[in-house]
Amino acid sequence: MTVDERVAALGLEIPEIPELPFRPKLRPVLVHGGLAYVSGIGPIGLSGRVGEDMTVDDGYAAARTTALLALRRILDELGSLDAVARWVKVLGLVRSAPGFGDQPQVVNGFTDLVVEVYGEERGLCARSAIGVAELPAGMPVEVEATVALA
16 A cells, blocks of 8 residues: 555545745755755644643644645655655654643654554654744644655
């Protein structure tokens, strides 16, 4: 089964990227030297601070939505999710309330979905989960990734 077929079998819908509320000057995906660098993306239109007005479960769901948007970026740039040989590195930023320390559980929403879609051998990657005071447009989560190309 291809990754594209697995997405359908899991009943996942990869949404279109909504219009951004800001105008970043970037490439959504940059391919270089056998790697694709996926620029930071988050659940556009959702705002909140995990540990304040959002729970860990809310943050997990936001990170899961973020994973679907990252898949959309890959699909748009590379034409198929199967163009990814393996996920290499994920950096998850969580807009966190002071004293909140469960960023890894929030970012699990992203990496759990990637593993569901790609399997552990291709989807389980190196990862960092960091708490930050602010993110663009008040998003609760932003994730960037590096993937190896097939």
